[in-house]
Amino acid sequence: MRHIKKEIEEAAIGARVDKIYQPNREEMVFALRTRTDSYKLLLSARANSARIHFTRFVPENPKVPPMLCMLLRKRLSGAKLAAVRQPALERLLLLDFDAVNELGDEVRLTLAVEIMGRYSNIILVDENGKIVDALKRVDAEMSSERLVLPGLTYLLPPPQNKLCLLEVEPQAVLDRLHALPANTALSKALLSAMQGVSPVVCREIEHVTGRGLDLCTQDMTEEQWDRLRFFLNRMAETVQNSGGAPYMVTSLEHKPMDFSFMNITQYGTAAVVTRQEHFSELLDAFYAGRDRLERMRARSQDLLRVLSNASDRLSRKINLQRAELERCAERDHLRVCGDLISASMYQIEKGQTSVELQNFYDEAAPILKIKLDPALTPAQNAQKYYKAYRKARTAEEKLTEQIQQAQQELEYLDTVFEELSRASVERDLSEIRLELVEQGYIRAQKSRQKPPAAAAPLEFTSSDGFRILVGRNNRQNDRLTMKEANNNDLWLHTKNIPGSHTILVTEGREPSETAIREAALLAAAHSRGRESSQVPVDYTQVRHVSKPSGAKPGMVIYVDYNTIYVTPDRDFVEHLKQEEAKRR
Structure with a gap:
């Protein structure tokens, strides 16, 4: 956050807000313009990817902007970014804008961007420190510690009981570690003691301190405590001077794993560490693919539900038809029974419940016991077996055809699943939805709006x-x-x-x-x-x-x-x- 703050200050102080977008309920994009350049500042309060940075990958915007977006456009359009503040090493930035109110007076508005996991939020605060509105309103039923509602005074999130390397010496961190339970892993101890550090940074400090060994605070030697003191001093110097560089860790399959402001060596040859040019580029590269999938997943839930239901229904239908088809495989036995009865009518009398006849279709000529309906004559019993045989033969033909059609439909739905997994913009989803309407899987909805023009390949x-x-x-x-x-x-x-x-x-x-x-x-x-x-x-x-x-x-x-x-x-x-x- 400290490095991102520095990047925003160096590039966009004095820039004016050109446009404001809200692609979804958890993300905002501010288009900032200076005399020479333009930037797009992404503010995300998404639980698993909360962040703020300049971006090149602008999400697709809805046709109708949400209410908060319209409010921000009203209050901040044309405003000048005057300052960027960060309390200590807290995970929040305060963006101060010089704006003009409805009466034409200049006012200082603040946008608080809180990056705190599932508690992340974006809050607009007026010149009197009152909350104008927030991306996520928090009432008394949701929290008893801190309310976030229009009209209330904005308060910073309650501080954690952690030490800030901007305010204390590394020795204070060591003293805190000694006071923790003796069996605590060093990386977890560092995470609980220091403000503004991520798990990957704490694991890296443990890795270099123990030369690759896992460490517990109770088992550390004097040499290891000295090494830890050295690396904490070096990190404190990096933090105080805003040093460091953006590093990204990717798997051997090119999937992003971690990122940091320091080189990461803990993965050895199991991952690749690359240095990026800017921290915004680092976050862009790390989150772009994940966020695209998340956005598309949220917008395609109805389509996934339709496809899943249709696929499940077809799979059950195919299984039932295959079971019925297996039963039809006994049709030849029905024909044989009919033939044997027809050839031996002189041996059968009406009223018999069964008869034992020699099966001349089998080379061994075994005796076959055949059930009879005592209410029917021998000829009628033979016709009953012939009728069952013809019914089974017709059913087999129809079932084979229906199973083939169902399998083809299942293969088609599989292709729709695949194209849905590759959808990257709203237009892709619209075309898939139109395709499913044409095929009868979704009921067509009346709309005054024209369907979107077909995208080019x-x-x-x-x-x-x-x-x-x-x-x-x-x-x-x-x-x-x-x-x-x-x-x-x-x-x-x-x-x-x-x-x-x-x-x-x-x-x-x-x-x-x-x-x-x-x-x-x-x-x-x-x-x-x-x-x-x-x-x-x-x-x-x-x-x-x-x-x-x-x-x-x-x-x-x-x-x-x-x-x-x-x-x-x-x-x-x-x-x-x-x-x-x-x-x-």
């Missing part, structure tokens, strides 16, 4: 100059493959794995091996196999791809194809995205 350029188009969803896959692509273009799709249709635009040229491989990488990256290795990707000319009559969106058949195996490379895909953004 994702576009890339291979390293040797070929255009590559990737469909975003099933409806776009159909449009891209069946209408927009040329017959001589190359069509690619992961083999037996839900994913996007990918078109390598040839424009009359022979596609190079490089272009085919890069298009296959994109097809694999935009499929369910994006986290796998050696993903099979089929490719053929568009002329060999066709859509069966009545097939669901995105479902096609193809012939005369080849298969290439690729391992999706996230860094390569991001590189192609950046190169495409530069071209535009």
Whole structure:
């Protein structure tokens, strides 16, 4: 927070508020403009990713701004950022704005950004220290210690009983550690004693103090206490001078794990530590992917529920039909019983409940006991078995057809699940919702607003100059493959794995091996196999791809194809995205 405060001060003091957005109920974005630059300041009160920093990834905004957003626009539009304050090393920043009220008088408004996990909040405070409004209002039923309601005096969160390295010497921290229970792990002891440090920093101090060993305060040697004193002194100097640098820890699979203002060595060769240029870039890189998934998950809950219910219903239906189909496998026995009764009517009398006949269909000619209806004649009993046989045969044909249709529908829903997992903006969700309405899974709702225009497919350029188009969803896959692509273009799709249709635009040229491989990488990256290795990707000319009559969106058949195996490379895909953004 101290480093973020410094970045905001250096870049945006004196900047004016140009626009204010509220993408969702837990996030705000302030567009700040100076005479030479513009910045987007993200304020998040989301429990698992609360933070404040400059961002390049601006979330999509709702069509109608929430009430708090309109209030902030009214009070802070055009206001100048005058100061950024941080009490000690507390996890909150106070942004002071010079604004003009309704009477034209200049006033000092403060935006309190509290970064405290699930208690995070964004609060607007007026010139008299009164709360104007807050992102999360807290009444007496929610908390008896601190109320956050319009009209009340704003009070800082109650301080924790921790030591601030801006105010005390490191020796005071050591004294506090000695006073803790003897069996406390050093990292937990540091976390409970010092203000403004994260668990990863405390673990790193324990790691370097013990040279990789886990330490408890009661077992530490004099040398280890001296090493701890040295590292605490060095960290205190870093904190007081706003030193340090942004470091991010990623797994070997390129997934963000941790971040810090100091180099992290505790993971050894199990992770990769990279240094970023700015702390805002660090937080942007760490949280961007996670927040996108969180936003899409929140906005797509209704679609996930529809798809899950439909998939569960189909799975139960298929299981029941398969069980019934297994029972139909006994139909030949019914026909045999009918034949044996017909061939032996002279041996059977009306009123018998069963009869034992020689089964001449079996080479061993065993005796077969056949149940009879005593109320029926032998001929009627034979016809009863023939009727049951015909019914079972018809049921088998119908069940086989119905199971096949249900399995195809299940495969289609699987593709919708996949495209929903890749949705990145509200427009993607709108198109998926429209697709489900067209297929009858969602009831169409009357709306005066026009449906959003269909988005263009994702576009890339291979390293040797070929255009590559990737469909975003099933409806776009159909449009891209069946209408927009040329017959001589190359069509690619992961083999037996839900994913996007990918078109390598040839424009009359022979596609190079490089272009085919890069298009296959994109097809694999935009499929369910994006986290796998050696993903099979089929490719053929568009002329060999066709859509069966009545097939669901995105479902096609193809012939005369080849298969290439690729391992999706996230860094390569991001590189192609950046190169495409530069071209535009």
